[in-house]
Amino acid sequence: MNTLSTYLIIAALLFGLGLLGVLQRRNLIGMLISIELMLNGANINFMAFNRFLAPEPAVGQIITLFVMGLAAAEAAIGLSIILALFRKFRSINVERAQQMRG
Amino acid sequence: MMKWVLFIPELYYVLMAVVFFALSLQRKSEPRRLYTWAVILSGVGVLVAVLSARLEGMVFFDAYRVDLYSQVFKLLLALGTFWVVLTCSELEGIDSRQHAEFYLFTFICTLGMMMLVSAVELLTIYISVELSSYCLYLLVAMRRKTDEFAETGIKYFMVGSTASGFMVFGISYLFGMTHTTYVAELMKVLPGMMTEPAAIVGLVLALSGFFFKQALFPFHIWAPDVYQGAANQVTTYIATASKMAAAAIVIRFVGFSGGESAVFIKLLVVLSILSMTFGNLVAIIQKDIKRLLAYSSIAHAGYMMIGILSMTQRGYASAIYYALAYLIMNFACFMVILKIADDGHNLKIKELAGLHKRSPLLAMTLMLGLFGLAGIPPTVGFTGKFLVFAAALEQGYLTLVIIGMINATISLYYYLIVIKAAYLLEPVNPYPPVRVDKWTKSLAIFLVIAMVYVGIFPDQFVALTEAAARSLFI
Numbered sequence: 245m246n247t248l249s250t251y252l253i254i255a256a257l258l259f260g261l262g263l264l265g266v267l268q269r270r271n272l273i274g275m276l277i278s279i280e281l282m283l284n285g286a287n288i289n290f291m292a293f294n295r296f297l298a299p300e301p302a303v304g305q306i307i308t309l310f311v312m313g314l315a316a317a318e319a320a321i322g323l324s325i326i327l328a329l330f331r332k333f334r335s336i337n338v339e340r341a342q343q344m345r346g
Numbered sequence: 347m348m349k350w351v352l353f354i355p356e357l358y359y360v361l362m363a364v365v366f367f368a369l370s371l372q373r374k375s376e377p378r379r380l381y382t383w384a385v386i387l388s389g390v391g392v393l394v395a396v397l398s399a400r401l402e403g404m405v406f407f408d409a410y411r412v413d414l415y416s417q418v419f420k421l422l423l424a425l426g427t428f429w430v431v432l433t434c435s436e437l438e439g440i441d442s443r444q445h446a447e448f449y450l451f452t453f454i455c456t457l458g459m460m461m462l463v464s465a466v467e468l469l470t471i472y473i474s475v476e477l478s479s480y481c482l483y484l485l486v487a488m489r490r491k492t493d494e495f496a497e498t499g500i501k502y503f504m505v506g507s508t509a510s511g512f513m514v515f516g517i518s519y520l521f522g523m524t525h526t527t528y529v530a531e532l533m534k535v536l537p538g539m540m541t542e543p544a545a546i547v548g549l550v551l552a553l554s555g556f557f558f559k560q561a562l563f564p565f566h567i568w569a570p571d572v573y574q575g576a577a578n579q580v581t582t583y584i585a586t587a588s589k590m591a592a593a594a595i596v597i598r599f600v601g602f603s604g605g606e607s608a609v610f611i612k613l614l615v616v617l618s619i620l621s622m623t624f625g626n627l628v629a630i631i632q633k634d635i636k637r638l639l640a641y642s643s644i645a646h647a648g649y650m651m652i653g654i655l656s657m658t659q660r661g662y663a664s665a666i667y668y669a670l671a672y673l674i675m676n677f678a679c680f681m682v683i684l685k686i687a688d689d690g691h692n693l694k695i696k697e698l699a700g701l702h703k704r705s706p707l708l709a710m711t712l713m714l715g716l717f718g719l720a721g722i723p724p725t726v727g728f729t730g731k732f733l734v735f736a737a738a739l740e741q742g743y744l745t746l747v748i749i750g751m752i753n754a755t756i757s758l759y760y761y762l763i764v765i766k767a768a769y770l771l772e773p774v775n776p777y778p779p780v781r782v783d784k785w786t787k788s789l790a791i792f793l794v795i796a797m798v799y800v801g802i803f804p805d806q807f808v809a810l811t812e813a814a815a816r817s818l819f820i
Contacts, residue, residue: 255518259511259515262511263508263511266504266508272500272504275504279504279507279508279511282508282511282512282514282515283511283514285515286511286514286515286517286518289515289518289519289522290518290521292522293518293521293522293525297522297525298521298525298526303469303521303527304521306469307468307469307472307518307521307527310469310472310473311472311514314472314473314476317476317480318476318480318507318510321480321483321484321503322500322503322504322507325483325484325487325499325500325503326500328487328496328499329496329497329499329500332496333496338497338500
């Protein structure tokens with residue numbers, strides 16, 4: 245079980261689920277969480293490649309730390325925009341916030 | 347020479363960001379003074395970029411390369427930022443309390459994109475992309491009285507973060523395949539691996555993050571809404587400066603494959619065709635001029651891709667020249683829009699009626715800019731398209747070039763609708779006169795001269811872009 249492909253499959257699944265969530269969810273917070281899932285899928289990839297293929301310089305682990313940090317910043321910006329939207333529409337449902345077409 | 351000298355343009359933009367951060371803390375905001383400072387500082391920024399154009403070297407443990415390629419793009423970025431700031435004299439689209447923050451985010455975004463064009467290490471590239479994207483998310487969401495366009499910010503954010511998720515996932519595969527994050531080593535190892543699906547998938551996923559910034563076909567969904575919903579100045583910034591950085595990084599990433607994979611090239615050809623055709627066909631029915639230019643930008647991403655996918659030095663050089671041309675002519679169109687809609691509303695095409703009487707200079711700038719976008723000689727847009735198509739023909743992409751030509755003809759139709767509105771239609775109710783100050787006037791004259799001069803005498807510019815493309819491979 246403890247092989248590279250196990251981790252790669254888990255990562256791909258996480259990424260796929262995240263993408264599905266972004267496309268399917270109608271709740272902005274849910275979409276934000278799905279995006280985090282996609283990033284975490286990439287993180288597992290980095291860790292697995294680091295562990296099994298290129299262990300010497302811990303580049304994969306460093307990248308994972310950076311991605312986590314940037315994901316936190318991204319969530320902060322996303323939440324602030326969602327909050328501004330909520331003040332206007334009193335809702336965090338995307339369908340309520342759709343006016344532009346074409 | 348000290349090594350930090352290489353980093354001077356970026357340091358300068360950090361300094362500018364710090365200045366405007368301090369100014370944003372002031373309780374009372376004085377838009378006029380902020381504008382003056384921003385113009386002076388970003389003007390000096392262009393000067394700094396010009397002076398550092400000939401620097402070469404590596405910094406930060408070889409993660410950051412300063413060469414002619416990066417310096418040319420830094421100059422284009424600095425120029426684009428300066429022009430955008432220069433048109434901010436009436437920044438009506440944004441609450442006057444937030445003007446300092448507007449400049450702050452603009453300069454940090456430029457900083458991020460300057461780092462992006464120099465970065466030659468995957469983690470550095472990722473961080474620079476995110477730095478510039480985060481600023482743009484906030485800038486787009488900043489528009490005043492946004493009831494009508496409130497969802498623009500969140501749409502841009504969601505599409506953008508999804509694209510960056512794709513990018514990180516793709517980069518993780520590239521790292522797994524090659525065990526390195528340095529571009530120089532990637533370029534040695536990756537062409538030999540292009541037969542393996544994982545390498546192609548990784549490269550395409552990583553590229554999709556940049557296609558998003560460039561608004562190439564499957565990642566274009568945000569463009570029309572964001573162009574329409576963001577404040578006019580922010581739209582101008584996204585349409586000019588941010589496209590330069592996207593072009594630079596796409597050229598670098600496509601170069602990774604070394605032209606070894608037929609599947610990869612076919613994919614790019616398909617994306618380019620779809621992008622051109624879709625953008626041009628949908629642009630025909632638009633009424634809002636910013637939306638029209640958004641679809642035209644999707645089409646132009648396709649044209650630029652024709653040069654890039656030739657994967658020769660000449661192809662990359664033609665794409666760089668096209669980026670320069672696109673910066674000038676697109677900015678010319680946007681400057682006219684900004685000046686006519688100086689109260690910050692969204693301009694409809696019919697509001698251009700009678701522009702040739704209200705302001706002949708602006709009407710001429712708009713006409714030359716649109717002729718350039720359509721690719722009519724003797725403007726810079728024609729030379730750009732010519733070089734791109736010639737580079738693709740050299741590699742035998744005859745069908746692609748023919749489709750590109752047909753698309754250029756289609757695009758002429760909707761550009762001419764706009765020109766007709768400006769020159770031949772008379773307004774039903776007279777519109778208020780356009781205020782044109784002397785800065786705008788001189789900028790308009792400069793743009794007109796630049797569009798014609800660079801188009802008729804492209805030799806030295808082509809030589810410059812070819813030298814820049816050469817430095818990409820050393």
